[in-house]
Amino acid sequence: xxxxxxxxxxxxxxxxxxxxxxxxxxxxxxxxxxxxxxxxxxxxxxxxxxxxxxxxxxxxxxxxxxxxxxxxxxxxxxxxxxxxxxxxxxxxxxxxxxxxxxxxxxxxxxxxxxxxxx
Amino acid sequence: xxxxxxxxxxxxxxxxxxxxxxxxxxxxxxxxxxxxxxxxxxxxxxxxxxxxxxxxxxxxxxxxxxxxxxxxxxxxxxxxxxxxxxxxxxxxxxxxxxxxxxxxxxxxxxx
Numbered sequence: 001x002x003x004x005x006x007x008x009x010x011x012x013x014x015x016x017x018x019x020x021x022x023x024x025x026x027x028x029x030x031x032x033x034x035x036x037x038x039x040x041x042x043x044x045x046x047x048x049x050x051x052x053x054x055x056x057x058x059x060x061x062x063x064x065x066x067x068x069x070x071x072x073x074x075x076x077x078x079x080x081x082x083x084x085x086x087x088x089x090x091x092x093x094x095x096x097x098x099x100x101x102x103x104x105x106x107x108x109x110x111x112x113x114x115x116x117x118x
Numbered sequence: 119x120x121x122x123x124x125x126x127x128x129x130x131x132x133x134x135x136x137x138x139x140x141x142x143x144x145x146x147x148x149x150x151x152x153x154x155x156x157x158x159x160x161x162x163x164x165x166x167x168x169x170x171x172x173x174x175x176x177x178x179x180x181x182x183x184x185x186x187x188x189x190x191x192x193x194x195x196x197x198x199x200x201x202x203x204x205x206x207x208x209x210x211x212x213x214x215x216x217x218x219x220x221x222x223x224x225x226x227x228x229x
Contacts, residue, residue: 042219
């Protein structure tokens with residue numbers, strides 16, 4: 001059973017560019033959450049997708065947008081990149097639909113995409 | 119808003135016991151999680167508490183006091199492989215099932 005996968009592993013961009021990161025959830029999961037983790041910090045919640053819609057959003061600007069596809073995979077897009085966007089971007093999946101909901105909706109994290117903005 | 123505090127760094131020796139504390143402030147507490155994260159890797163789930171008390175899972179235990187806004191992670195019989203960052207995260211009703219993380223505690227285990 002494949003866990004959460006993310007691509008690419010590493011990415012280098014320059015200021016002002018746009019980037020798309022991809023995530024495939026753990027088999028059977030229907031919800032994808034995205035987090036940004038700066039060096040030496042804990043992950044910060046960006047947004048969460050369920051049933052192809054953004055359900056929750058953290059304190060991130062509109063430059064950060066996302067999408068969820070019918071197969072539950074997800075993309076994170078960041079426009080007009082800033083130096084401060086350099087971070088590890090983590091995707092986490094969970095099962096939160098009515099069927100099979102666990103008592104605590106554990107989130108399983110992918111290995112992340114390391115984004116460097118120069 | 120939410121606020122989560124945990125020590126930045128801790129050190130311990132192999133075979134010892136270490137307790138990592140976490141204090142939190144949320145308006146609608148709905149569960150507390152501990153994750154382990156080795157350098158350059160994804161966080162992995164360790165424990166979950168939503169009611170007061172102690173949850174034990176092998177060498178790891180986690181405690182919660184909701185009235186004090188306090189949790190700790192207890193690691194027994196420390197091994198070198200336990201050197202990692204330990205992340206405390208809470209779930210707030212206002213944020214659905216999103217996790218709000220602390221900055222993490224880097225634990226270094228020496229022989």
